[in-house]
Amino acid sequence: MSVRIDITGLRPEQVAVVPSALAELGMALHALSEPGHHPGLQGRVTGVTAGLDPHLADRMCEADFLWRTTFSDLFLPFAGIPGRSTLPGATLAEDLDLLDKLTDEQFVDAALEFTCTPVTAAPPAGILSDRAVRCRALEVAASRGPRQVRFTRRLLDDPPSVRAWLRRFLEDCEEAFFADVWARLRHQLAADARHKTDLLRRKGLAEALTAVSPAARLDEESGHILVDKLAQGLTVTAGGGLLLVPTSLGWPHLNVLHRYGWQPLLHYPVGSPELAAPPSVEQLTLRMTALSHPVRMRICRHLARSAYTTGELARVHGMSPPEISRHLGVLKKAGLITTRRRGRYVLHQLDVTVVARLGSDFLEGILR
Structure with a gap:
C-alpha cells in the first residue's frame, strides 16, 4: 500500500522545502492531545499542559478532533491557494492570513476530514449548497459523537464564525505556549530545509x-x-509545485496532503528517533503473518534460546524436515531468523533484535 504523488512535468525549481509555523502548531496540539503517539515529547507535553490556562484547555477540547484523530489540512492552507505554488508564511500570523484566503467551501471541506469521509480525486460536491451532501455530512458526524455533530452543524450553518473562532484559538495558543516552542524549533527546521534544498540542487x-x-x-x-x-491515495502536481514541510514534533507521523485541487505536500519528521531504515509496510505484514502461525511460534520459542538445525527442529516438533523447512522459509523471508553454517550443518536462530522491535515497528507503521 502507498500514497502516490504524480510529478509528471514537475520542474526542479517547483519543489520547495519550507517550514511552517501553523503546521508545527498543529503538530503541537496533536502531541498535547495524543501524548502516547509521541513518547519522546512527554516531558514537554507535561510542562505545557501543567501551565495551560483552564479556559484555553477547555477551548482546546471543543474541536480537538481536527488535530487529534486526524491532522486537518486546515493546518496546511498554503497548499489550497489557487495556482498551487504558494509557500508557507514566515510567521504564524502570515500562515493564518493564508488560512483566511481559503474559500468557505474549501474551509468546510477540509475541516470535515475528521468524519473519515474518503478524500477523492474529484472536486468536492458543493457541501454548502447541496442539501443531500449536507445531510450526509451530519449523518457521518453523528457516528463520531455529539461534539462532532455540534461542530459540523455550526460549521455548515455559519462558516465565518467557525473560521473566526479557530483563528482566535490558534492566536491564543501562540501567546500561551507556542511562541516559545516555535522560538526553539524554527532554527532546526530552517537548517533541515536548507540541507534538503541543497540535496535537491546537487x-x-x-x-x-x-x-x-x-x-x-x-x-x-x-x-x-x-x-x-x-x-x-493519489495526487498530482499538474502544473503546480511540490512542498516538503519539516516538523520537529511529528515523528512517527509522515503525512501526505492529497486533497483535490490542492498542492501536493509531504509533511515529514526531522530529528526523529527512528532507525535509518524502518521496515516497509510489506515487510511488517510479512513479519506479523509469519508469527501468526502456532507452529512457527513454537519454532521461534526454540530459536530464541539457541541455534538449531532443521533436523533437530523436526525431531523436537515431531514433524518432517521438509515441513520444518517450509516454516523456516517463511520466517527467513520475513527477516525474523538468521542462518549460519557450521561444517556440514546449517544452524537457524531467531533474530531477537528484530522481534524486539516488532511492537514499535507496528506502532510506527500504523501511525505513519
Missing part, C-alpha cells in the same frame, strides 16, 4: 526524498513519488 529529487524519509522514494519509471503507508 543530487536531485530522489536523493532528497531518501533524506526526507526511508518511507518515501521516487519511482522514475512511473513518474510517481511513492510513500509507504497503510493507506492508499
Whole structure:
C-alpha cells in the first residue's frame, strides 16, 4: 500500500522545502492531545499542559478532533491557494492570513476530514449548497459523537464564525505556549530545509526524498513519488509545485496532503528517533503473518534460546524436515531468523533484535 504523488512535468525549481509555523502548531496540539503517539515529547507535553490556562484547555477540547484523530489540512492552507505554488508564511500570523484566503467551501471541506469521509480525486460536491451532501455530512458526524455533530452543524450553518473562532484559538495558543516552542524549533527546521534544498540542487529529487524519509522514494519509471503507508491515495502536481514541510514534533507521523485541487505536500519528521531504515509496510505484514502461525511460534520459542538445525527442529516438533523447512522459509523471508553454517550443518536462530522491535515497528507503521 502507498500514497502516490504524480510529478509528471514537475520542474526542479517547483519543489520547495519550507517550514511552517501553523503546521508545527498543529503538530503541537496533536502531541498535547495524543501524548502516547509521541513518547519522546512527554516531558514537554507535561510542562505545557501543567501551565495551560483552564479556559484555553477547555477551548482546546471543543474541536480537538481536527488535530487529534486526524491532522486537518486546515493546518496546511498554503497548499489550497489557487495556482498551487504558494509557500508557507514566515510567521504564524502570515500562515493564518493564508488560512483566511481559503474559500468557505474549501474551509468546510477540509475541516470535515475528521468524519473519515474518503478524500477523492474529484472536486468536492458543493457541501454548502447541496442539501443531500449536507445531510450526509451530519449523518457521518453523528457516528463520531455529539461534539462532532455540534461542530459540523455550526460549521455548515455559519462558516465565518467557525473560521473566526479557530483563528482566535490558534492566536491564543501562540501567546500561551507556542511562541516559545516555535522560538526553539524554527532554527532546526530552517537548517533541515536548507540541507534538503541543497540535496535537491546537487543530487536531485530522489536523493532528497531518501533524506526526507526511508518511507518515501521516487519511482522514475512511473513518474510517481511513492510513500509507504497503510493507506492508499493519489495526487498530482499538474502544473503546480511540490512542498516538503519539516516538523520537529511529528515523528512517527509522515503525512501526505492529497486533497483535490490542492498542492501536493509531504509533511515529514526531522530529528526523529527512528532507525535509518524502518521496515516497509510489506515487510511488517510479512513479519506479523509469519508469527501468526502456532507452529512457527513454537519454532521461534526454540530459536530464541539457541541455534538449531532443521533436523533437530523436526525431531523436537515431531514433524518432517521438509515441513520444518517450509516454516523456516517463511520466517527467513520475513527477516525474523538468521542462518549460519557450521561444517556440514546449517544452524537457524531467531533474530531477537528484530522481534524486539516488532511492537514499535507496528506502532510506527500504523501511525505513519
